[in-house]
Amino acid sequence: MTQTTHTPPARMTWDARLWGALLVVCGVIFLDGLDVSMVGMSLPSIGADLGVSLSSLQWVVTGYVLGYGGLLLLGGRTADLLGRRRVFLIALAVFAVVSMLSSLATNPELLIAARFVKGIAAAFTAPAALSIITTTFHEGPDRNRALSIFTTCAASGFSMGLILGGALTEVGWRWTFLMPGPVALIVFLFALKLIPNSPRDEAAGGYDVPGAVTVTGGMLSLVYAVVGAEHAGWVSFQTIGLFVLSAVLLTAFVVIERRTKHPLVRLGILRAPSLRRANLAILTVFGAYVAFQLIGTLYLQNLLGWSSFETALGFLPAGLLVATLSPNAGKLADRIGTERMIVAGMALFVVGYALSLRIGPESAYFATVFPTIMLIGLGFAIAFPALNIQATSGVPDHEQGLASGLFNTSNQVGGAIVLAIVTAVISGRSAGVTTPEGMLSAYKPALGVVTGIAALGLIIGLTGLRGLRARRAAEAAEAAQLEAVQRELAAEEMEPAV
Numbered sequence: 001m002t003q004t005t006h007t008p009p010a011r012m013t014w015d016a017r018l019w020g021a022l023l024v025v026c027g028v029i030f031l032d033g034l035d036v037s038m039v040g041m042s043l044p045s046i047g048a049d050l051g052v053s054l055s056s057l058q059w060v061v062t063g064y065v066l067g068y069g070g071l072l073l074l075g076g077r078t079a080d081l082l083g084r085r086r087v088f089l090i091a092l093a094v095f096a097v098v099s100m101l102s103s104l105a106t107n108p109e110l111l112i113a114a115r116f117v118k119g120i121a122a123a124f125t126a127p128a129a130l131s132i133i134t135t136t137f138h139e140g141p142d143r144n145r146a147l148s149i150f151t152t153c154a155a156s157g158f159s160m161g162l163i164l165g166g167a168l169t170e171v172g173w174r175w176t177f178l179m180p181g182p183v184a185l186i187v188f189l190f191a192l193k194l195i196p197n198s199p200r201d202e203a204a205g206g207y208d209v210p211g212a213v214t215v216t217g218g219m220l221s222l223v224y225a226v227v228g229a230e231h232a233g234w235v236s237f238q239t240i241g242l243f244v245l246s247a248v249l250l251t252a253f254v255v256i257e258r259r260t261k262h263p264l265v266r267l268g269i270l271r272a273p274s275l276r277r278a279n280l281a282i283l284t285v286f287g288a289y290v291a292f293q294l295i296g297t298l299y300l301q302n303l304l305g306w307s308s309f310e311t312a313l314g315f316l317p318a319g320l321l322v323a324t325l326s327p328n329a330g331k332l333a334d335r336i337g338t339e340r341m342i343v344a345g346m347a348l349f350v351v352g353y354a355l356s357l358r359i360g361p362e363s364a365y366f367a368t369v370f371p372t373i374m375l376i377g378l379g380f381a382i383a384f385p386a387l388n389i390q391a392t393s394g395v396p397d398h399e400q401g402l403a404s405g406l407f408n409t410s411n412q413v414g415g416a417i418v419l420a421i422v423t424a425v426i427s428g429r430s431a432g433v434t435t436p437e438g439m440l441s442a443y444k445p446a447l448g449v450v451t452g453i454a455a456l457g458l459i460i461g462l463t464g465l466r467g468l469r470a471r472r473a474a475e476a477a478e479a480a481q482l483e484a485v486q487r488e489l490a491a492e493e494m495e496p497a498v
Contacts (some may be wrong), residue, residue: 012142020194021136022146026153027187028092028129032122033157035099035180037319038165039064040293041308042173044301049173052108058423061290062223062416063112067119068126069412070220074212076127076405077264080398084128084135084198089191091124096184103178111177123408130388130404132195135397144330144389151385152326159319166312211256211264218249223413226420265406269399274338277464278391279410281342284457285349285383286411287418288450289376292353294419295426295446296369299359303439314365314373321377322384329385338386338393339464345383346458348375353451357444361436383461418453422446 012018039060047057079087095118102114133150137143168175225242232238257263270276293315300306300314333341352375358368391407392400429442 012138017194018136020190021196022133022149023153024187024190024194025088025129025132026150027183027190028088028125029150029154030157031095031180031184031187032126033154033159033319034161034164034183035064035118036290037158037161037293037312037315038168038176038179040297041162041165041312042169042176043294043297045169045173045308046111050108050111053427056108058294058419059108059112060115061294061419063115064119064122065412065416065419066220066223067116067121068123069119069223069409069416070216071120071123072127072405072409072412073215073265073402074405075124076131076402076408077208077212078124079128079131079404080400080402084132085191085195086198087124088128088132088195089188091121091128092184092188092191095121095125096181096188099181099184100178103174103181105177114177119412126408127402127404130392130408131400132198134392134395134400134404135198136196139393141330141334143392144333144385146330147388147392148327148330148385151329151381151388152323154384155319155322155326155380159316159323162312162316162319166307166309169308208256208260208262208264211253211260214249214253214256215264218246218253219409219413221246221249223416223420226417229420229424265402266399269395269402269406272394274390274393274464275395275403275406277342277460278387279406281346281383281457281460282387282391282407283410283414284418284453284460285346285380285387285414287414288349288353288453288457289380290415291418291422291446291453292356292376292450294422295443295450296356298426299443300365300369303361303436303443304363304365314369317370318373318377318380321374322381325378325381326385329381330389332382333386333389338390339461341382341386342390342461343458343465345379345381345386346454346461348379348382349454350451350458352376352379353447353454356447357451359440359443359447361440418450422449425449 043057043060046052046060052060075087075091098114098118098121102111102118105111105114130150133146134143137146164179165176168179221242225239225246228242229236229239254267257265257267296315297311300311301308306314329341352372355375356369356372360368363369388407392403395403425446426442429445430439433439433442
């Protein structure tokens with residue numbers, strides 16, 4: 001009987017071209033971080049200039065998230081079907097053009113529409129970028145290292161966006177919308193030369209159009225229902241109708257995926273426990289942070305009287321921590337495993353957000369806000385790379401776009417839903433309030449919601465530790481068995497021929 005052994009792939013040679021391709025692809029997540037943080041810093045100025053209320057102002061963020069989260073699954077699958085390089089380049093070009101056009105918007109409707117289209121472009125660019133990394137680098141130390149660099153670029157973009165967003169908002173908020181356009185064009189030009197061709201997956205079949213329509217409609221309906229509930233009411237015909245529509249469409253999507261020959265989402269991919277946990281966890285991570293950034297920006301600018309640039313400097317330490325520590329996350333994952341990293345990061349989030357509940361009308365930044373910022377930065381540096389690794393581990397190359405799309409969808413949908421809930425809490429409690437104490441009575445419950453979301457993420461992370469010792473023992477036993485077989489084969493080769 002012949003025994004088949006599986007040896008891990010040899011470590012890759014990181015030559016100049018491989019580094020170039022990685023950095024170009026990382027440019028997309030750099031742009032995403034840059035864009036999110038710059039827009040966050042400019043929200044109060046946009047509201048003042050265009051006469052937009054807080055409840056309407058959230059649509060500048062949510063419009064982007066709707067386009068992004070609603071079409072990510074289609075974007076990931078399209079990258080698998082048409083070729084990752086082709087999808088990456090087309091979507092990046094659209095992102096650049098719409099970025100520059102959005103800076104010309106003269107009313108909130110046009111601005112939100114431009115953000116929606118920009119989100120659609122990102123929905124095709126982001127999963128293509130992540131799947132290019134996961135199909136280029138072997139699973140294990142090489143891929144972990146690449147994903148750590150990917151995370152570092154996201155943090156660097158976010159940190160730079162804070163500084164640029166704060167500085168450019170002082171000149172005019174439109175510059176914060178214009179800036180990502182030229183950067184995207186530069187990334188596009190380098191990508192033309194450095195991103196390797198990826199052929200269309202001929203075995204994948206055609207497009208699952210019914211699946212794409214139902215899942216996109218279901219996700220859009222769900223997010224729109226939560227976002228619009230503040231004005232329409234949680235028990236209004238509109239809100240309930242949208243929730244029902246979302247449930248019907250998502251149920252139809254599951255039925256379609258089970259029956260179609262070439263599904264948009266192979267539902268079996270969700271059977272992997274690590275993939276499910278990573279997607280649920282990132283939903284809480286991004287949702288809590290986006291909501292916290294809004295609360296923190298309003299608190300620092302409206303209550304403490306900080307400028308947009310000073311606010312950016314206040315948030316900057318978190319991004320610098322992530323940029324500094326993330327490059328070592330891959331080595332840490334190799335040593336202790338992603339499960340322990342995720343739990344540690346989630347615990348830091350919970351403690352950090354809980355500490356923010358101490359804010360007062362005249363609180364000193366370094367006594368109250370700064371500890372939260374530092375713990376959030378540490379949490380992201382530890383947990384985010386681990387979640388990226390866990391969300392794509394064990395997935396075959398032809399489904400890496402799908403896995404990336406699922407992960408990014410959870411990311412964006414979490415941001416939209418939690419932001420909508422927190423905005424509703426703030427708006428409901430701050431209506432007609434002008435005193436610092438009244439504003440705090442709106443901010444603190446919102447921070448309580450954020451802390452609760454982070455605690456839910458910690459619970460999800462803890463479920464990954466169940467049975468971890470048994471899994472590690474099984475992996476060690478398998479490795480020892482493989483080593484014994486290899487020694488036996490080597491001994492047989494050394495024996496002299498008879």
